[in-house]
Amino acid sequence: MSALRLPPLPSVRNIIKMYRLQAVKQLSQNFLLDENITNKIVKYVGKVPNSEVLEVGAGPGAITRSILRRLPKKLVIVEKDKRFKPTLEMLQEAYKTVNGKVDIFYDDILSVDTKSLFSAENARDWEDDCPPIYIVGNLPFSISTVLIIKWLHAMSEQRGAWAHGRVKMTLTFQKEVADRLVAEVEQPHRCRLSVMAQAFTTPKLRFIIPGEAFVPKPDVDVGVVTFVPLERPRTRHEFKLFEKITRHMFSFKQKRCIKCARTLFPKVSQILMADELFDMANVDPNVKATYLSVEDINRITTAYKSLCEKYPEIVGYNYRASRRVITRKDTKSVSIQDYDEE
Numbered sequence: 001m002s003a004l005r006l007p008p009l010p011s012v013r014n015i016i017k018m019y020r021l022q023a024v025k026q027l028s029q030n031f032l033l034d035e036n037i038t039n040k041i042v043k044y045v046g047k048v049p050n051s052e053v054l055e056v057g058a059g060p061g062a063i064t065r066s067i068l069r070r071l072p073k074k075l076v077i078v079e080k081d082k083r084f085k086p087t088l089e090m091l092q093e094a095y096k097t098v099n100g101k102v103d104i105f106y107d108d109i110l111s112v113d114t115k116s117l118f119s120a121e122n123a124r125d126w127e128d129d130c131p132p133i134y135i136v137g138n139l140p141f142s143i144s145t146v147l148i149i150k151w152l153h154a155m156s157e158q159r160g161a162w163a164h165g166r167v168k169m170t171l172t173f174q175k176e177v178a179d180r181l182v183a184e185v186e187q188p189h190r191c192r193l194s195v196m197a198q199a200f201t202t203p204k205l206r207f208i209i210p211g212e213a214f215v216p217k218p219d220v221d222v223g224v225v226t227f228v229p230l231e232r233p234r235t236r237h238e239f240k241l242f243e244k245i246t247r248h249m250f251s252f253k254q255k256r257c258i259k260c261a262r263t264l265f266p267k268v269s270q271i272l273m274a275d276e277l278f279d280m281a282n283v284d285p286n287v288k289a290t291y292l293s294v295e296d297i298n299r300i301t302t303a304y305k306s307l308c309e310k311y312p313e314i315v316g317y318n319y320r321a322s323r324r325v326i327t328r329k330d331t332k333s334v335s336i337q338d339y340d341e342e
C-alpha cells in the first residue's frame, strides 16, 4: 500500500479545539478521530492511488487525511458546513505541496451534480471494470437513507457519478440501517432498502464502528458498507415503479405479502386484483415479504405493469391518499413512512 506523509499538521482533535468546532446536531455531526479506524474505512474504498475520490461530509478531516495519505490524483470534498473551511483548506494546501489536487464545495450533497465532479478521462463503459473513481463518506444519519436511494436511482439510469461507469461507494450508516441494506431473503432485517440496494449493487457490511469511537458519541453503532454496482441490475424496470412495488410489498411486514399487495389496488377490487397479480407473477402469496427475492419483486412489478395496461383505472390509485381520507376523521394524517419501514 503506497502511503504519503503529509507535511506536519495539528491533530484533528486539536483542530476541533482550536476552531471551536462543536458538533451541530442538525447536521448529524459525529466526528471520527481515530486514525486506525479512518485508515480501515479507506482500505475498503478501492485502488486510491491515482484515482479520483469524492468524500461526502469531510468535517474536521480525519477520513480526508487517510484518503490523502493514499495519494489520489484528485480528492473532491462536498461539505455543507462552512465552519470547516480553514481546516479543509489546510489539508488542500498540504496536499498541494506534493502536487496533489483537492477541490472543495461547500454545498448540500443532495443537490450536487456528481457527474461534473469527475473527469471524463477516467470513465469506463458500464460492462468494464469499475473506474478509478470512488465515493466515500461517514454520512450524516439525517440524510443517509434518502441519499442512498437517490444514488441507487441515479445508478439505475447511469446518471450522475454513474455516467462514468460502475463507481464504487463506501459509506457509513447507523448499524440497523446497514443491517437492512445487506439483509438477505428470510433475514429479519429484510425490507425495502435491502431489495433496492441488492437490485442494483452488491452491498457488503465490512465492519462495525462502535459508537464510542465518535465525538460526540451517537446512541448507536455504525456500519461501514461498500456498494459495487451490478453489471446487470436484477431489475430492468423503471426505478420509481420498482421502488413503489417494493414499498407496497413491505407495507405490513408481519402479514402475508398478498395482503400488502392489495394496497396497490382500489378497495372495491383489491382482493381479485391481488390474486391475479400473484398468479401472473408466479409468486407464493402466502409468505411474508421478507421471503421475497429481488427476482420475485421484479416479476410482481412486471405483472403489475400488465394489470395497469389491462385496467387503466388502477394506474393513478394511491393507497396513501385513500388512507389519509379515512384517518382525517380522527384528525391524524398517515405518511407512507408509517407503513414503509419497520
Ligand code: SAM
Binding pocket: 027, 028, 029, 030, 031, 032, 033, 056, 057, 058, 059, 060, 061, 062, 063, 078, 079, 080, 081, 107, 108, 109, 110, 137, 138, 139, 140, 141, 143
Ligand atoms: N467525515 C467526518 C468524520 O468522519 O469525522 C465528519 C462526519 S459527520 C458524521 C457528517 C458530516 O457531513 C459533517 O461534517 C456535516 O457537516 C456534513 N453534512 C451534513 N449534512 C450534509 C449535506 N447535506 N451535504 C454535505 N455534507 C453534509
